[in-house]
Amino acid sequence: MELVEESPFRFRIDRRDPMRVPGVVFASRALLPDVGSDRSLEQVANVATLPGIVGASYAMPDVHWGYGFPIGGVAATDVAAGGVVSPGGVGFDISCGVRLLATDLDRADLPRLRDALMDGLDAAVPRGMGRGAVWHLADPAELDAVLRGGSRYAVERGHGVPRDLDRCEDFGAVADADPAQVSERAVQRGQGQVGSLGSGNHFLEVQAVDAVHDEPVAAAFGLRAGQVVVMIHCGSRGLGHQICTDHVRAMEQTMPRHGIEVPDRQLACAPVDSAQGRAYLGAMAAAANYARANRQLLTSAARRVFRRVAGSGLDLVYDISHNLAKIETHGVDGVDRRLCVHRKGATRALPPGHPDLPADLRAAGQPVLIPGSMGTASYVLTGVAGAPAFASTCHGAGRVRSRSQAMKTVRGQELRRELEARGIAVRGASWRGLAEETPEAYKDVTAVVDVAEGAGLCRRVARLVPLGVVKG
DSSP: OOOEEEETTEEEEOOOTTOSSOEEEEOOGGGSOOTTTOOHHHHHHHHTTSTTEEEEEEEEEEEEOOSSSOEEEEEEEEGGGTOEEOGGGTOSSTTOEEEEEEEEEEGGGHHHHHHHHHHHHHHHOOOSSSOOOSSOOOSHHHHHHHHHHHHHHHHHTTSSOHHHHHTBGGGGOOTTOOGGGSOHHHHHHHTTOSSOOOSTTOEEEEEEEEEESOHHHHHHHTOOTTEEEEEEEEOOHHHHHHHHHHHHHHHHHHGGGGTOOOSSGGGOOEETTSHHHHHHHHHHHHHHHHHHHHHHHHHHHHHHHHHHHHOOOOEEEEEEESEEEEEEEEEETTEEEEEEEEEESOEEOOOTTOTTSOGGGTTTOOEEEEOOSTTSOEEEEEOOTTOSTTTEEOOSSOBOSOHHHHHTTOOHHHHHHHHHHTTOEEEESOHHHHHHTOGGGBOOHHHHHHHHHHTTSOEEEEEEEEEEEEEO
16 A cells, blocks of 8 residues: 655545545555555545545545454445445444543642552443443333433433533434434343443543643643543443444445445445435444443433542543444535534544533534543543644554554563552453553554644643443
């Protein structure tokens, strides 16, 4: 894959048949994928063949191989010009995202509270591959209400406060959710998992604000140096996975009807305005609402622990997804167009003044939450005016080793001892799960953020460091 370096942080893949637009990779030379072991740049070029795509097929600095789209891929299609929606451009964990909560505790308070807090969170947060959740929905009508109402329904049922909704993307729920497009199998998988972390790279982490890079914006977000915060990273569990599986299969069957050919079957797609496109978007919105409710329930569980152990509340800074397709209006060639913006392993980053932001954040811009790998720093960023890639940025560190490769480098017990020696308390669901998420399996998150900021995608606000982690 030949790359043209346009600037220190931007590389171009020139258009060639059947590409409709070029590819653009935001990276440094050190962060470029290894073409011998990672075919994500080939996926960037494949995405550029989608009907209706505009601008470019973009890759964030944490890009790596994914299903159809690379993880860290962004693509927008023009709805009026036959633009398509592709489940591979969202991923299996629909609306997987990050939630950050601020306490009134200082880092100096943690030594006397840490073990009790971590033990309490360990007991209160269901996780792992199996069933188990904070909220057991015995009545199918309740799950339907979750799929339609997301965090709003959870708050209505007493699992939060109204302010939580102001600080959540889409104010707690995606509109146009259609539970009728969610299969019975997906419903069965989601029935017993609302309020659970799952496995893999999902976590609940107690952190400290280690550095503030923009004090006015940090203050608007509710953050200060030395403050204890809580970060939650999880998504739509088995329900979202099944929705992706179901709709990829359905779109594979309908593509010939629309005259669509793609270079990779994992890019199965349908026009946004087609019956199949609308069906997927309705199911995807339902899964997104499930994910919002999931993080809201985990917030409620964490709040009970912090209140009991530390006498502290947890105020929501923001909740943002990084696996979603959204209908948005953006300027393309000087004309506002209605676009379907796919962000897979990429985070929306609205600039200051954007009308979709709550009033108290409008002057600062949208909080962008970038988790690091286990035991490393995380970042809070904000959007910037005039950014490329449809107001999108990175979503994390980006994996460079598979889970099986990671397990060959360290044992879970050894990793826990190493982290504990650095003052990071670890509560894991399994030794294998810990080993799979060793920091060596990921890119350097600081280098990723450096590139994202250098490329004009975002601006850093604060750096967070881990004090304790509950791992899925």
